Structure formats: C-alpha cells, structure tokens
Amino acid sequence: MGTVEPQVAATATQSPTTDGFQLVIDALRQNGIDTIFGLPGIPITDLTRRAQAEGLRVLSFRHEQNAGYAASIAGFLTQKPGICLTVSAPGFLNGLNALAHATTNCFPMILISGSSEREIVDLQQGDYEEMDQLAIAKPLAKAAFRVLHAEDIGVGIARAIRAAVSGRPGGVYLDLPAKLFAQSIDAESGKRSIIKVVDPAPRQIPAGDAIQRALELLRNAKRPLILLGKGAAYAQADADIRALVENTGIPYLPMSMAKGLLPDTHEQCASAARSFVLPEADVVLLIGARLNWLLSHGKGKTWGGKGHKGWGGQRFIQIDISPQEADSNVKIDAPVVGDIGSCVSALLAAIGSGWAKPPADWLNAINERKTKNVAKMAETLAKNPAPMNFHSALNVVRDIVKANPDAVLVNEGANALDFTRSIVDMYKPRKRIDVGTWGIMGIGMGYCVAAAVTTKQQVIAVEGDSAFGFSGMEVETICRYNLPVCIVVMNNNGVYKGTDVDPNGRDPAPTVFVKGARYERLIEAFGGVGVHATTPAELRAAMEEAIRSRKPTLINAVIDETAGTESGRITSLNPTAKKK
Numbered sequence: 159m160g161t162v163e164p165q166v167a168a169t170a171t172q173s174p175t176t177d178g179f180q181l182v183i184d185a186l187r188q189n190g191i192d193t194i195f196g197l198p199g200i201p202i203t204d205l206t207r208r209a210q211a212e213g214l215r216v217l218s219f220r221h222e223q224n225a226g227y228a229a230s231i232a233g234f235l236t237q238k239p240g241i242c243l244t245v246s247a248p249g250f251l252n253g254l255n256a257l258a259h260a261t262t263n264c265f266p267m268i269l270i271s272g273s274s275e276r277e278i279v280d281l282q283q284g285d286y287e288e289m290d291q292l293a294i295a296k297p298l299a300k301a302a303f304r305v306l307h308a309e310d311i312g313v314g315i316a317r318a319i320r321a322a323v324s325g326r327p328g329g330v331y332l333d334l335p336a337k338l339f340a341q342s343i344d345a346e347s348g349k350r351s352i353i354k355v356v357d358p359a360p361r362q363i364p365a366g367d368a369i370q371r372a373l374e375l376l377r378n379a380k381r382p383l384i385l386l387g388k389g390a391a392y393a394q395a396d397a398d399i400r401a402l403v404e405n406t407g408i409p410y411l412p413m414s415m416a417k418g419l420l421p422d423t424h425e426q427c428a429s430a431a432r433s434f435v436l437p438e439a440d441v442v443l444l445i446g447a448r449l450n451w452l453l454s455h456g457k458g459k460t461w462g463g464k465g466h467k468g469w470g471g472q473r474f475i476q477i478d479i480s481p482q483e484a485d486s487n488v489k490i491d492a493p494v495v496g497d498i499g500s501c502v503s504a505l506l507a508a509i510g511s512g513w514a515k516p517p518a519d520w521l522n523a524i525n526e527r528k529t530k531n532v533a534k535m536a537e538t539l540a541k542n543p544a545p546m547n548f549h550s551a552l553n554v555v556r557d558i559v560k561a562n563p564d565a566v567l568v569n570e571g572a573n574a575l576d577f578t579r580s581i582v583d584m585y586k587p588r589k590r591i592d593v594g595t596w597g598i599m600g601i602g603m604g605y606c607v608a609a610a611v612t613t614k615q616q617v618i619a620v621e622g623d624s625a626f627g628f629s630g631m632e633v634e635t636i637c638r639y640n641l642p643v644c645i646v647v648m649n650n651n652g653v654y655k656g657t658d659v660d661p662n663g664r665d666p667a668p669t670v671f672v673k674g675a676r677y678e679r680l681i682e683a684f685g686g687v688g689v690h691a692t693t694p695a696e697l698r699a700a701m702e703e704a705i706r707s708r709k710p711t712l713i714n715a716v717i718d719e720t721a722g723t724e725s726g727r728i729t730s731l732n733p734t735a736k737k738k
C-alpha cells in the first residue's frame with residue numbers, strides 16, 4: 159500500500175482531465191440541448207446519471223421506441239434535434255423505428271446508441287450485444303456517424319446536429335462505442351474540441367425568378383387553393399403564412415399536423431369541403447406538403463382525374479426546402495425551393511397590397527358545400543346514442559379543445575384518428591401531433607411525454623384502444639414525471655371494430671380484444687387517475703377534472719363496438735379477399 163502523499167504530489171503536477179462522458183454532455187449542452195429521452199443500461203448508464211447531475215433533463219422510458227418517438231416529436235416542436243439515447247444492439251434496434259419515422263416525417267432527431275467493442279464486432283467474435291449498428295442505421299437515417307476518440311466527440315455531435323436540422327430535417331444516428339466514454343483527455347484540449355454549431359439550419363433564400371413564376375401562375379388562377387403541410391407547421395413562420403393566406407384570400411386546406419396554423423374555424427378554411435376543392439381547383443400552392451399518398455399523389459379521382467392515375471388538370475406551385483421534391487408524383491409547374499419562412503415572406507413581399515381576391519363564384523361554391531357539410535356534421539354531433547359512439551364522444555373532446563386551445567392534442571388509431579381529425583377543430587399552430595406520414599401506431603405515449611415536457615402545456619391524447627396498446631406501459635412514465643396528460647382511450651374492443659368472430663369458433667378474431675377491458679386501471683397502478691366513462695357527460699366531467707387538476711389521467715371511453723369502419727378513412731388501401 160502506498161501512502162497518501164505521492165498521489166497528492168502527482169495530481170498537483172498533472173493537468174486536469176476530462177472524459178468521453180463529460181464531453182458528450184458538454185457538447186450537447188453547448189448546443190442548447192437540454193433534454194434526453196432514453197433508457198439506461200450498458201454502456202450508457204453513467205451517461206444518463208451524469209447528464210442528470212449536470213442539469214440536463216433525462217427522461218427515462220420503459221421501451222426505447224417510445225423514447226425515440228418522444229425525441230422525434232420534440233424535434234418537430236422545437237426545431238432542435240430531439241435526442242434519444244439507447245444501449246447497444248436490442249436497445250438500438252428498439253430506437254431504430256423512431257429514427258426511420260423521424261427521417262420519413264422530416265423531424266430532426268439524433269439517435270445516440272452505445273455500442274460494443276469494434277475489434278470484436280468487426281471480427282464477429284461474439285461480443286456482448288454485438289452488432290454493426292452504424293451499417294444498420296445508415297439506410298434509415300439522413301446521416302450516420304461513429305466517434306472512436308474522445309477528442310472527436312465535439313465534431314461528431316456538431317455533424318449530427320447539422321445533419322438533423324439543416325435543409326430537410328431528418329433522423330441522424332450517432333454511434334458511441336463503450337470504450338469511448340471512459341477515454342480521458344486533457345481538459346483544456348477537451349474544451350477546445352467542443353463545437354458550438356453556428357447557424358445549424360441556415361435559411362435558404364428562394365430565387366427571384368422562381369417567386370415570379372409562382373406568382374404568375376397564382377395570379378391567373380380561377381380556382382386557386384393553398385395546401386398547408388406539416389412542413390409549414392414546423393417552419394414556425396406562422397404570422398407570414400397567415401398573412402399570405404389572408405392577403406390573397408385563397409381558400410386553404412391544412413394537412414393533419416398543419417391544422418391550427420390558422421384556426422380551423424377560419425372563413426377561408428376549406429376542410430369541410432375537401433372532396434369538392436381538390437378536384438375543382440385549377441392552381442394549387444403547396445406549402446411544406448408533399449404529394450405523397452396522403453394527397454393521393456396529386457392525381458386520380460381525388461383530384462378529378464380519370465381512373466386512379468389520371469391527372470386532374472391542376473397546375474402546382476410547390477414550396478419545399480428540397481430541390482428534389484418537385485415532380486416526384488406529378489409535374490410541378492412552379493417549384494419554389496427554399497426554407498418555408500423565406501419562401502413565404504418572399505411571396506408576401508412580391509404580392510404587396512391590392513392582390514385581387516379569387517373569383518367570387520369559386521369562393522361561393524366552396525362556402526355552399528362547407529355550410530351544408532358543417533350543418534350535417536352538427537346534426538350528427540348533437541345525437542346522444544347509447545352506447546356512446548365516436549361522434550358523441552368526440553363532440554366532448556371538440557368542446558374541451560376549444561376551451562383549452564393551448565393544449566396539445568396527440569392522436570392515433572384508425573377511426574379514433576380519422577374522426578378526431580375531422581371533428582376536433584384546432585386553434586393554434588403545432589397543437590396537433592399524430593401518426594404522420596406512415597400512419598403508424600405507437601407514437602401515443604412517447605408524444606405525450608415529449609409534448610408535456612417541451613411545451614409545459616396540458617396534453618390530451620385521443621387513442622384507439624389498439625393504438626394505445628403499442629405504448630401503454632409508458633403511463634408509468636407519465637405518472638413518474640407527474641405530467642399533465644389526459645389520455646382518452648376510445649375503447650371499441652378492437653382494431654377498427656370489436657365485432658369480428660373466428661369462423662371456426664376457436665379463438666378471438668385477429669382484430670378483437672378482451673371485451674369491456676378496463677384500461678383505466680392501468681394508470682391507477684402507478685398513482686394516476688382512472689375513469690370509466692360510458693356517456694358523453696361522464697367523459698366531459700372527467701376531462702374537465704383532468705385539466706383542472708393537471709393530474710395524469712386515463713379515461714376509458716366505452717364506444718359502441720359496431721361504430722367504426724375497416725381501416726377508418728383508408729379502406730380503399732386495404733386489399734380484401736374477393737367476396738364470393
């Protein structure tokens with residue numbers, strides 16, 4: 159055993175050191191990242207502890223997929239990359255779904271996964287949780303990097319941040335092998351190695367001739383239409399987008415997550431006449447909306463085309479940050495490439511004042527449809543059938559959201575999604591977050607956690623009973639952090655409906671769950687409030703109380719099991735066996 163003195167002498171002459179753990183934390187913090195969504199284990203357990211000790215918010219989940227979805231939507235809501243932190247192989251794979259989701263939805267996110275020893279992994283010698291994670295992440299990520307040396311952590315995180323938020327945002331993978339964390343280097347050079355990223359998402363100014371080309375087309379339109387996508391919501395250019403819509407007087411349709419960019423009750427909102435305006439419009443201005451399946455690829459019957467691929471005759475102006483987006487499905491006559499904020503403000507400036515409103519016959523025709531459809535919907539919503547159905551339950555949610563316009567609405571399911579989207583009006587930007595481009599189930603509870611911690615607002619989740627099951631265990635997470643989340647499970651005993659039966663009478667049908675399941679008891683196990691609601695009045699009282707108390711609440715809203723339709727609104731995409 160040595161004495162104490164030599165050690166003291168040694169530390170007195172050695173310069174201070176830092177290590178990989180610390181450098182990761184410093185690099186994130188210096189770039190304004192204050193929250194990590196993750197799940198601890200080898201080799202990142204100490205990273206979660208030390209990040210928390212240093213004041214970062216570390217939110218620990220029950221499954222990495224939910225942490226990943228949380229990170230992805232935090233990216234959407236804040237324009238900063240959402241961080242998901244996982245262990246190696248299985249934890250990494252659990253996070254990968256969310257990484258792919260972020261890339262597909264253009265949400266900035268960084269999946270940081272610990273990984274096993276490179277020398278062993280590359281020789282496939284059977285290491286603990288052995289996997290070539292970088293290779294696997296690459297096709298699903300916008301970019302993927304690995305850091306091997308502590309002095310490169312600063313560069314690695316800077317590159318990951320830039321890749322995630324610049325241009326079209328997306329999911330980035332950052333591989334941090336176990337050995338990196340304990341590497342120690344001189345503190346001063348460590349400090350110098352951190353890069354505070356300057357201008358991570360540079361504005362991209364559209365070309366003047368592109369703006370003129372777009373205005374030319376718009377000016378000559380007889381039946382113009384504006385389509386707002388979630389890219390427009392992400393851009394946080396809310397005032398300019400509203401001014402563009404109002405100054406031109408052009409009717410607009412918001413895509414699901416663009417709802418509330420202008421209030422859904424706005425007189426120019428054409429949502430209630432969607433099936434009329436799409437085929438009838440002659441010039442369509444797309445703002446941060448891609449012509450993917452959600453818009454029937456810009457052609458076919460939805461757009462008034464003959465058959466399922468026929469062009470409907472519309473001419474398109476497309477504002478998008480990616481120069482490759484135009485012409486992906488139909489011809490784009492006027493592509494405007496740039497960031498949405500810059501493009502919209504350039505259009506606004508070029509329009510000036512005195513833009514002629516669209517022809518009155520177009521606006522009148524839309525209003526006529528709107529009035530008729532709104533009246534029809536009001537009639538349906540006023541009914542109070544027993545058992546409760548989607549409409550009578552969502553009529554309550556509609557009122558609650560109207561009274562609490564700052565609340566964030568999370569929504570997933572099939573019927574539970576489609577009916578909510580069309581019935582529940584949104585009043586403010588980025589208040590509706592849902593299944594996104596893929597129509598995935600499983601975003602629910604992760605989105606709730608992220609929305610609550612990043613916005614500090616009340617969160618309301620409208621969940622199909624199937625949808626809820628994908629992330630249901632995170633009600634513990636919601637209770638543990640005591641988040642103001644009110645979950646409404648639209649319980650119709652199954653996927654789409656609860657009525658299917660096994661023709662052989664042996665098992666429950668594949669689409670059906672335990673009938674009369676008591677989902678509210680799940681949250682009671684963790685100290686949350688559970689409510690069983692069988693009428694709109696019970697649902698209303700429970701939601702009002704949840705919002706008043708800000709307590710984690712799960713309301714099991716019992717819905718008529720015959721009320722839904724197969725696949726909700728997208729029945730046409732569902733191949734079914736030919737009926738005999």
Ligand SMILES: Cc1ncc(C[n+]2csc(CCOP(=O)(O)OP(=O)(O)O)c2C)c(N)n1
Pocket residue numbers: 570571572573574575597598599600621622623624625626648650652653654655722726
């Ligand atoms: C990850 C994933 N798995 C499966 C599906 C297929 N799917 C679409 S909607 C849905 C569930 C619909 O049932 P529910 O959430 O109860 O909504 P309901 O129509 O009954 O209101 C499923 C499983 C999916 N979209 N995503």
Ligand SMILES: [Mg+2]
Pocket residue numbers: 622623624648649650651652653654655
């Ligand atoms: Mg259901």
